[in-house]
Amino acid sequence: MDDRDVAKYWDENAPDWIKGVQAGYDVYRDYVNNPAFFGMLPDIAGLRVLDVGCGEGQSTRRAADLGATVVGIDISKEMIEAARRHERDRPRSIEYHTVSGNDMSMFADESFDAAISAMAMMDMADYAGCVREIIRVLKGGGFFQFSILHPCTTTPVRRLLRDKQGRITAIAVSNYFGLQPTLPEQEIEEWFFSSAPPEVKAAARPFRVPRFYRTLGEYFNTLAEAGFVIERLCEPYASEEAAKKCPAVADTRIAPYFLIFRGKKPASD
Secondary structure (H helix, E strand, O other): OOOHHHHHHHHHHHHHHHHHHHOOOHHHHHHHHHHHHHHOOOOOOOOOOEEOOOOOOOHHHHHHOOOOOEEEOOOOHHHHHHHHHHHHHHOOEEEEEEOOOOOOOOOOOEEEEEEEEEEEEOOOOOOHHHHHHHHHHHHEEEEEEEEOOOOOOOOOEEEEOOOOOOEEEEEEEEEOOOOOOHHHHHHHHEEOOOOOHHHHHHHHHOOEEOOOOOOOHHHHHHHHHHOOOOEEEOOOOOOOHHHHHHHHHHHHHHHOEEEEEEEEEEOOO
């Protein structure tokens, strides 16, 4: 599967994805991932920042609101069009481009102070190629921070274990190393926002998302081999307050669902 296949799936997902995000159904991002991601983010005011896999631009806009000059890229033209509509409605001087993360030849070497990516790098067909392009376009001393589904709990075989009340108590995972062949249904995951009302789920088209299973070692070593110095890792989970306000995210307190990396490009001599 290559970039064209991934773009096709995300163009098809875009309409219902955008509606769901705007309706507040992406509760894991809103209550868990975003608070941790932006809480860990260094000060970006005044920096030129690249948002890789920006989707409809939610994180891109937030970065701009923090004072950065932001350029967002995504492989899906439908997502980029949605982001541009937001920009037209409420301008923040954001540029958006339909560009693959592993071919950013439109950008010169060392043309960004920082790069971010929220919940997109695990969906890249060529993760290593994307990392190499990101470090190329970063200035010396610049950083790259990204969040992904946690590779240790997002495996080809994954099952939620529940108690008699239906509460998730554990996660069973298997084939983490990819030593057994994956089935077609494990390569394209179908799902919809779990917090959406039943009538919305019934009417919506399930998202079809290509899955590229990588180990924690592959994520880490690819960054190191490209030249990044890893500065920090974060495995976020819902606070007690967030879990009470939105019980759907309480299961993130049982096992890690997300992982945030931050790496730095060494300063030029």
